[in-house]
Each structure stands twice: as C-alpha cells, then as structure tokens.
Amino acid sequence: MSGVSPAAAAAVAGISESELATLEAAGTIPEKINLPELGKILGLHPQKLAALASGWLPSPKKLSGWRELRMFTTRSDELAVNCYLVWDSATRGAALFDTGLDARPILETIAAGGLVLKHIFITHSHWDHVEALPAIRAAFPNAQLHSGSPNVPVNQRNLPDKIVRLGELSISHRATPGHAVDGVTYLVSHWPQSAPAVAFVGDAIFAGSIGRGNQSWEVARQKVREEILSLPLETLICPGHGPMTTVAEEVESNPFF
Numbered sequence: 001m002s003g004v005s006p007a008a009a010a011a012v013a014g015i016s017e018s019e020l021a022t023l024e025a026a027g028t029i030p031e032k033i034n035l036p037e038l039g040k041i042l043g044l045h046p047q048k049l050a051a052l053a054s055g056w057l058p059s060p061k062k063l064s065g066w067r068e069l070r071m072f073t074t075r076s077d078e079l080a081v082n083c084y085l086v087w088d089s090a091t092r093g094a095a096l097f098d099t100g101l102d103a104r105p106i107l108e109t110i111a112a113g114g115l116v117l118k119h120i121f122i123t124h125s126h127w128d129h130v131e132a133l134p135a136i137r138a139a140f141p142n143a144q145l146h147s148g149s150p151n152v153p154v155n156q157r158n159l160p161d162k163i164v165r166l167g168e169l170s171i172s173h174r175a176t177p178g179h180a181v182d183g184v185t186y187l188v189s190h191w192p193q194s195a196p197a198v199a200f201v202g203d204a205i206f207a208g209s210i211g212r213g214n215q216s217w218e219v220a221r222q223k224v225r226e227e228i229l230s231l232p233l234e235t236l237i238c239p240g241h242g243p244m245t246t247v248a249e250e251v252e253s254n255p256f257f
C-alpha cells in the first residue's frame with residue numbers, strides 16, 4: 001500500500017524479513033518489534049497500531065437499542081461475511097443490506113417476524129456480499145434493488161437520489177469507493193427511542209482496519225475519512241467483515257487515521 005519494501009519495513013521494525021512475512025501472513029508479532037516505527041514508515045498511526053497489536057477490539061455492541069436490527073454472519077471455508085436486516089415495527093417493511101453467502105437465515109428471520117422485504121441495498125458487488133442475491137430476489141421479486149453499478153460513473157448509478165423511507169426509518173447513501181469502484185455506504189436514521197444512526201459500510205472500513213484498496217488505497221482512505229468518520233461519533237458502524245464498531249472507536253483507535 002505505501003510502496004515501502006519489506007526490507008526497509010523490517011529494518012525500521014528491528015525484525016528480520018522472514019519475521020515480517022510471518023507477521024503479515026499469520027499475525028504473529030515478534031517480541032522485539034518496534035511497532036511505532038513500523039507504523040510511521042507505513043503511514044499508520046504509531047500508537048494506534050501498537051494498541052491494535054496488543055489486542056484492541058471495539059466494545060461488544062448490545063443491539064437492544066436498535067430492536068429492529070439483525071446481523072447475520074455467513075461462512076465459507078475461507079471467510080465469514082456479514083449482512084444486516086432492519087425493519088419498521090409498525091409496517092413490518094424490511095430492508096436488507098448485502099446478502100452474504102446464504103439466504104436461509106435471512107429468509108427465516110423475515111418469515112418468523114412476519115416481515116415483507118421491501119428493499120435490498122448492496123454496498124458493493126464483490127461476490128461474497130451478493131452470493132445469496134438470486135435466492136433473496138426469487139423469494140421477494142418485488143423488493144427494490146439499490147446498488148452502485150460498476151462501469152458507470154458514480155453520479156449516474158441506479159441509487160435512490162432521495163431518502164428511502166421505511167416506516168419511521170430513513171435510509172440515505174453516500175459513495176465510498178476505493179475498496180470497490182461501486183462502493184456505497186448506507187445510513188439508517190430515525191430509530192425508535194433515538195438510537196444512534198447505523199452505517200452499513202461494506203468493506204470500506206473494518207474495526208481497526210480498512211478494506212483493501214482494490215481501486216485505490218488513497219481514495220479508500222480519503223472516502224472513509226470524509227464520508228464515514230465525519231458522521232456523529234455515536235454512529236454504529238456495521239462492516240462486511242468482523243465486529244461492529246462506532247465512529248468514536250474508529251477515530252480513536254483505527255491506525256489508518
């Protein structure tokens with residue numbers, strides 16, 4: 001990402017190149033490593049990087065504040081991917097954010113709650129986030145699909161230009177490319193009991209990290225800073241992989257910022 005050679009990175013960190021390779025591959029941290037210096041040369045915040053290496057995690061989130069919000073983590077052999085369902089308790093209308101790998105737990109929750117899926121929002125079109133889309137669409141052919149589409153400029157995509165309402169809830173979007181050219185973050189606000197807004201970010205940002213800059217590392221980092229970390233500090237961040245976090249926790253602890 002930063003264009004620094006492994007030899008240069010290992011040298012400032014005070015470890016061998018093979019130790020650096022093991023760290024990158026397995027997360028094994030050599031005892032004598034100088035993480036703050038490694039962070040500096042890589043463009044990562046030195047103290048935040050060191051804190052992350054000593055086990056920082058976002059606090060566990062109690063979803064009781066957002067009663068109509070569910071997280072689904074579906075797994076394959078190599079990875080685990082999150083998707084999320086929200087609904088309005090009065091109208092029973094629901095919205096799904098990405099589909100994950102398996103439609104079954106989502107469809108079961110929809111059926112058990114007597115919900116009707118009205119909207120499907122896609123954060124980006126990487127396969128692990130849309131694998132179950134055909135099954136979901138077959139079950140709810142009338143659900144409206146919202147996504148950025150690759151090969152089309154950001155300002156011409158088939159995203160709602162207005163706020164989408166789901167009963168009391170309102171859903172807006174902001175472009176967060178960088179990890180994927182069609183990266184979009186959706187923001188759901190006006191929850192009952194004034195629960196904080198929830199941002200569905202796909203792979204733009206993770207707890208303590210960011211998604212790989214497939215399109216551009218620079219754009220990825222800049223969009224997260226401008227479009228996500230500028231949200232109110234209490235905003236709940238729901239990433240495509242790993243635990244939920246908040247804007248406050250990422251501002252304080254994410255070494256990319």
Ligand SMILES: [Zn+2]
Nearest residue numbers: 124126180203
């Ligand atoms: Zn992705």
